[in-house]
Amino acid sequence: MTANIALEKVFDRQGLAEKEFGHGQAAQSGNSDTEDGANSDGPTAETEQAAWDWNEDPHNPYNWPSATKAMQVGIIASIAFVASMGSSIMSAAIEQLKDEFSVTTTQAILPLSLYVFALGLGPVMGGPLSETVGRLPVYMGGLIGGTLFTLGAGFTHSFAGLNILRFLAGFCFAPSLAIATGTINEIYKPAKRGLPSTLFILTPFLGPGVAPVMGAFLVHRKGWRWTQYAILFFCALSLLLIVPFGRETFHAVVKRRRAKKLGHVVEPSIPLRAKVQLFLTITIFRPVLMMFTEPIVGLACLYVSCEFATLYTFFAAVPYIFQTVYHFSLEQTGLVFLSVVVGCVLGTVTILLCDVFLYRRQIPRHPPHMIPPEYRLYPAMIGSLGLPVGLFWLAWTARSDISWASPVVALVPFSWGNLCLFISMLQFTVDTYTGTVIASATSANSLSRYGLSGAFPLFAIQMYTRLGINWATSLLGFVSVALLPVPWIFFKYGKKIRALSHYETPTY
Template identity: 70%
Template sequence: MAPITPESADVGANPQDLAEKAQDDTKGSDSDEASKEPDASPWDWNKDPENPYNWPAGRKAMQIAITASIAFLTSLGTSIMSSSPSQLKAEFGVTTTQSILPLSLYVFALGLGPVVGGPLSETVGRLPVYIGGLIGGGLFTLGAALVHSFAGLNILRFLAGVFFAPSLAIGAGTINEMYQPQHRGLPATLFILMPFLGPGVAPIMGAFITHRKGWRWTQWTMLFFLAFCLLLTVPFGRETFHPILQRRRAKQLNHPLPPAPSRRHQIKEFLTITVLRPLLMLVTEPIVGLICLYVACEFATLFTFFAAVPYIFEGVYHFSVEQSGLVFVSVVIGCLLGSLTIILCEVLLYRPQIPRHPPHMVPPEYRLYPAMLGSLGLPVALFWMAWTSRPEVHWISPILAIIPFAWGNLCVFISLVQFTVDTYSGSVVASAVAAGSLTRYGLAGAFPLFTIQMYNKLGIAWATSLLGFISIALLPVPWVFFKYGKKIRSYSHYETPTY
């Protein structure tokens, strides 16, 4: 397959601009090209039926189902072993902190998704990365189910995460390549729901599986879900990356192809987009830095629940392993309510702005309504949970407190990600997303490793309150961006909208 062009190396590049570039290149054919008798008929990629924007609704829905299923499988692996530490300690003779390593290392690996998946998918295509990731992740998950060494288990879990991770990185790109900005709200919400729904469903499944069948069956369960994803992806998956589809279409129509970039240029683009620029944006771009900090802290707080919930409900209310797992139903309910809130804000607050502004020029700040609402729910939920998790208060109270936390967490995440995507353009979007993934999964993997120690030292009330104080400190972020977003954007070192 021919290498991609320099223009198509941008993850967030506008496909319409790429199409125009391809058309301009075809117009400049010289007499030598004419001797090859290329098809002289006009070709408009924007109207071409192979353009994912022009696909039938059913085909688009199938691709959303595929990406969402793979994202759910990937996120399932984060916490399906959350009830396994006691069995790991007994089988391998490790400490409590060490027994959490298979969970944390998998989460750390997910932070590598944008680094590995983005550039690779722009070279070979989105679809091969989805299929290759499923096959590779499946093989390492199979190894984790069969391994008899604790070190081997950690290595295999990490490698499984590395292979599954790209699906989270390129899923948003798949959606952007099928839907114009004004139509992305619902499919993007459904896709982003999966990385939050997985950590809510997985502990429930994991608790029953671990208690009744043993921890190894958590990995076999992952393989069952993986088989379902492959059955969807292999026969029904379609490539969506515009530059690759344009090249294929140009060959079919016998149109000249744009010149390919050098390997040196591709390596430079890779290092810039996925390594150097994300780190630079974290410290020089207030929008990226604050959003990454806010989202990472609240996402990591969700992951503390994998250790904190069993600690609280088994220690205070004497729940069984399975009953503690069922507590995470509240996370699922909160995520579903958060998705509903995002959709309502999209329909009632964002879409009415579209006719009032030029095409594709709605100010990014209109994406922030869900984040402003969710930012209020996070501290309320954490303090509620902190001071009602005691024997004299019924167990239903701290369980109910988790619902507004999960609701607010999803609202904050989706809203701020949409704000970031609307704020930056081209490959800068990919760098901002990479920075978010590295910080989010880095903190999420680290928090469970010290959660039990923190709860032992501070007690349930103050340990959970500490998380609440962090959410209060970061609460103003979406409100400040809503009020002063345009001014803050004007100070950016990168191109941002001026409207």
């Protein structure tokens, strides 16, 4: 514990926790003999340094014009959409992959699952790297790398090559999903983050809903390779946005560059060994430890991961259900996933309404910035009811004597509850912990979420074949019922649970 705290202090001195410069007060002395200030008729470097206030500096992302901020959100949203659509756009290609590469059903699902696994592993490298070199290089490098690997996946004639390239594409795209929340926090102050954060988080949820629709039409009319080419079109759009309009948002990097330009003394970089040790602590060792020792992190990871995995199970199960029971064509099956899109939109509306009418009403009742994290749980509590309703509805109405419309509509409350649960639990976790512990807690969530989500589709068809549609889906419903009390328990006993934490948490 002591070693971790010491490392985090070094991390802060590096400037990665936005404490590198004290509003222009650091290094106000010691530069009087610089060439810029020696023979200048105008303001000296000392004058510029003394007058520099980071809070008022136009280069501070908080002070950017609204249009510039909106553009940055649009850029990261477009990349996040590309990353998420890649996870499900091949769900309709299983039969074609089986025929072309002579593989089994489980093997044909591997390109999808490996991509999802990579989404969980990519942030392990991309997150810390973005706090060293900045967010923008990670966005651009990941986007370019993901584009090239996706291009390779579309042209390969080797099944092993397809799996490797899909994994590498997901690994490159993944950091954009992990660091985007940090980007939004760096350009919007807390009071104004609600709307842009919610609208951004909607995009990676829309990807798994829209992509299977696109994939079904592309696979049926053009072949599975066009699913990869379609991703390239969206990659090109993101590149056209980020190259001319993308800007660095990480405060420590922006402040360092600004300080150098004004002649401030910049502290030397910390040793590589300390960086590596801190990286291993924050992104690998501590997330795993927190999953097993922190009730809030462990239960949140378990609940969110199981419901996310259920969503990804449907990428294999929905075609099986609607082609077996209702004899849907490939394109008709793809259209079923529009229900997921509808549910995500309704979930976004629910979260915004809870924020306006439930969370913000707590502001006058508590000291500034001291609202208990439990008030973030309203959407999760509401959404937890929609998850089992949707699953049991789907389980027992997917019958030939009942219209196909009923199981299609059943996906709406499930996806609505899933989005409400994910965003609410994430906000609760972020408000519960402080400093670099937040990164570890969210990293734990990402690793567990995508780990289970990649694994579930691999046995989905076998489960539905042996248990039947009714009981296989009901099994997923029973899991959601078992985990339903989690947000309710956190809401009622959250303060007591937080007090038991090994890390610093709010006492209010």
